[in-house]
Amino acid sequence: MSKDWPLWEVFIRSKNGLEHRHVGSLHASDATMALQNARDVYTRRSEGVSIWVVESKHITASNPEQAGEMFEPARDKAYRHPTFYNLPDELKHM
Amino acid sequence: MNDSLYNYLLMIGDNAMILGHRLSELCGHGPNLETDIALTNISLDLFGQTRYYFQYAAELAGDGASEDSVAFLRYPHQYKNVLLVEQPNTDFAFTIVRQFFFDAFHKPFLEQLSDSADKHLAAIAAKSLKEVQYHLSFSSEWVRRLGGGTEESHRRTQRAVEELYPYTGELLRPVPLETEMQQLGIGPDLEQVAGAFEETVTGLMSETALQTEGLSRHQSGGKAGIHSEYLGFILADLQYMQRTYPGMEW
Numbered sequence: 001m002s003k004d005w006p007l008w009e010v011f012i013r014s015k016n017g018l019e020h021r022h023v024g025s026l027h028a029s030d031a032t033m034a035l036q037n038a039r040d041v042y043t044r045r046s047e048g049v050s051i052w053v054v055e056s057k058h059i060t061a062s063n064p065e066q067a068g069e070m071f072e073p074a075r076d077k078a079y080r081h082p083t084f085y086n087l088p089d090e091l092k093h094m
Numbered sequence: 095m096n097d098s099l100y101n102y103l104l105m106i107g108d109n110a111m112i113l114g115h116r117l118s119e120l121c122g123h124g125p126n127l128e129t130d131i132a133l134t135n136i137s138l139d140l141f142g143q144t145r146y147y148f149q150y151a152a153e154l155a156g157d158g159a160s161e162d163s164v165a166f167l168r169y170p171h172q173y174k175n176v177l178l179v180e181q182p183n184t185d186f187a188f189t190i191v192r193q194f195f196f197d198a199f200h201k202p203f204l205e206q207l208s209d210s211a212d213k214h215l216a217a218i219a220a221k222s223l224k225e226v227q228y229h230l231s232f233s234s235e236w237v238r239r240l241g242g243g244t245e246e247s248h249r250r251t252q253r254a255v256e257e258l259y260p261y262t263g264e265l266l267r268p269v270p271l272e273t274e275m276q277q278l279g280i281g282p283d284l285e286q287v288a289g290a291f292e293e294t295v296t297g298l299m300s301e302t303a304l305q306t307e308g309l310s311r312h313q314s315g316g317k318a319g320i321h322s323e324y325l326g327f328i329l330a331d332l333q334y335m336q337r338t339y340p341g342m343e344w
Contacts, residue, residue: 026128037128040135
């Protein structure tokens with residue numbers, strides 16, 4: 001058994017936020033403790049109304065070394081953005 | 095001035111202040127960053143509650159009294175907290191078990207106090223209750239984890255239970271002032287609080303195989319101002335500044 005508690009990632013939804021945002025990480029021995037620790041460490045200045053925690057090992061992350069093949073091909077494909085439509089004048093707030 | 099109500103406010107406020115102080119001693123010394131912050135948060139909750147009780151007490155006392163003079167300018171025998179809350183931090187198991195016993199009492203106590211005939215007191219209780227509900231779930235989780243954890247964590251938690259359980263009787267046995275407050279509809283019926291306390295404690299003790307059988311609950315005295323040797327040291331820490339430089343502010 002490892003002496004150190006596993007690492008957890010913390011996501012918090014703020015009062016007027018629609019989605020949970022990653023705010024940081026912490027150590028905890030289990031999910032309940034992770035949730036309580038997240039409450040104590042990350043919401044003590046009333047930052048949130050909802051918390052998700054997920055053990056860091058369950059996150060599969062993209063490899064920075066593959067950033068080129070992963071993200072660059074999208075860069076010169078401006079036509080994927082919906083910016084080439086002529087909008088009728090009556091349409092506001094677009 | 096209403097002496098009974100004043101003294102009753104001290105009795106409630108002193109519990110919060112002394113336990114808050116005990117927890118504040120751990121600030122920067124918690125077993126890890128997360129637990130350190132959690133205990134400090136609880137400490138701050140308790141100090142916040144203390145301020146409400148003492149502001150109200152100072153208002154009743156008049157004559158230039160303030161929350162600070164109520165908190166800092168009394169002698170040991172004038173503090174009315176229960177003996178449980180002045181017991182030392184010893185180790186993490188003691189800190190958690192002390193907290194759990196107090197929370198198991200504090201929550202039903204505040205539930206009832208929020209129906210108090212004294213509207214001011216009822217409002218303080220209602221506000222504090224939400225904080226204390228969290229304290230209880232925090233300390234319960236830790237008792238569950240330590241009591242049901244490894245052989246060593248169980249052994250050390252059991253030791254803390256044996257040392258601290260004798261102090262729990264005092265929480266639940268009314269002194270004449272509490273009986274008077276209950277008759278006026280201001281204070282809770284401690285018999286009902288005791289019922290809730292037993293249910294919480296017995297439930298978690300049996301779940302974690304922690305033993306309270308055969309432990310007597312004879313310790314008492316704090317409510318009457320008769321304290322263990324620890325309170326004097328706590329007050330020396332707390333009062334040093336005000337006693338050395340009276341009226342000092344920053």
